[in-house]
Amino acid sequence: MQIKNLMSENLITIDKDQNLSDALKLLRKHNISRLPVTNNKELVGIVSERDIANKLGSSKSEGMPASRFHISSVMVKDVITVLETMQLGDVAELMLENGIGSVPVVSGEGMIGIVSKADFVTLAVGIAFDKITVKEIMTGDVVAVSPTDRLIHARRLMIDAHIGRVPVIEEDELKGIITSKDLMRAFIDFRKNVPEKHQKSQIKEVLVEDIMSSNPSSVSKKMSISDVSKIMIETGFNGLPVVEDGKVIGIITQTDILRLIAKLES
Template sequence: MKLNLKVKEIMLKKFPIIDKDDTLYHAIKLMKKYGIDRVVAVENGKLVGIATKKDIMERLGTLRTRTVTTSRLYVSSVMTINPIALGFDENVNTVIKLMVDKDISSVPIVDDAREPIGLVTKVEVASLCNKVDVKVSEIMSWNPVYVKPTDRVLHARQLLIQNSVTTLPVVEDDMVIGLVTIDDIADALVMFHDMVPEKHRKERIMNLLVADIMRIRFPRFHTDTPLSEVAKELSMRRLKGAPVLSRENMLAGIITLTDIVNFLAKQAK
């Protein structure tokens, strides 16, 4: 299934752009304003980096950063430097191949002067999966890593990093009662750093539990749900993933934007 589309047809034209020397606090405010989990960083108007909530989650969970707030950290200290970028006339299949081959979740789109003019994330790519006759069970990840509501947020963070996943179902008594994503943990750590005095952080971070930050409203799919329906729902919510349930409503697996992008990449070959 080759996608005969140009990047300019699917790219975000309104997205957050920030100077690399601006604060992480301002970057987070821009993410919230645009409803997106990343900012494109520039220097003198030219693309130099990209900073995501995954970067924030990884940085703020370390011992070294427990003494600082987001107003004392800079975008340049968390961003990926010189990200791969494309022109707006490139084919969408090129973006998909890059995401899979380079294990990246977005591609900035630049003009000839390397000034950012667009952004394509896995959300935009997944939204193209609307005319496939495939059930979610055919591409989802089975037996996923999960957490309990009583687990510490730092434990959930570590699971996300160690397993290279974006989404964790929250399970209690064999039932899925919540969902935790990279975004949720990043947001929780930002709030924690900005609200809790430095002298109390070491102790109180241990009391921050999954139950305190998990989503309780989220889509649930079944193994026979059409993939097109799943892709539409995740894209509309800009959600990284969601649990897939068995006929008995038990956790069977998880479906993520990454699974959908990988599927489209295989179809394009």
């Protein structure tokens, strides 16, 4: 299958000279996690929730509201693009090799669409994926935090591991989950509500339990990839903890499913 048959043609873009507040409004309005960045309608970058969370959580940008940051200072500039005629298996491999969550699709006329890991997950619903279980492709080595860990610790873990979410675990029991979206919103609210002169000291007091999503959805290791994909599509979650006898034994993410599709396509 050519990637043009999977991509989203409904392009929501942002200009490089707009600010982070503008980006946040677009992300929330359209329920998306990244935006291609343009300059005079030409693609010059891409900005994601993770990029925004990393920027706003940085000590170098303490005290500055989101409206003070131009998109050009936050975006990833070296954008990888794919041709509309590229095979989806090759695109999947490209995304995995470069650790990226989406790629703009181009033709001779410029950017015509975008394809994300979420788009690939829609392919994993069907008979072929009914026979493959979570246990076969899940990530067993789970990066996790506790409810009483500092928020800045969770941010650093996610940056270092290059992941978009971490389960919150206490005494082996799943208590919640924290995502790039949660981080982004928490840092924005913090900057709005805490006076600038107190931000440096008070950010250290914000705990994971203050912003985590409680009672998160989880799956069993015996569940089929088809069923997991349905949950991801219905909920918008890009990762689900795997629980057995009340304990977290792994996590399954859109990346795991993308890797499976790349393997099957090859």
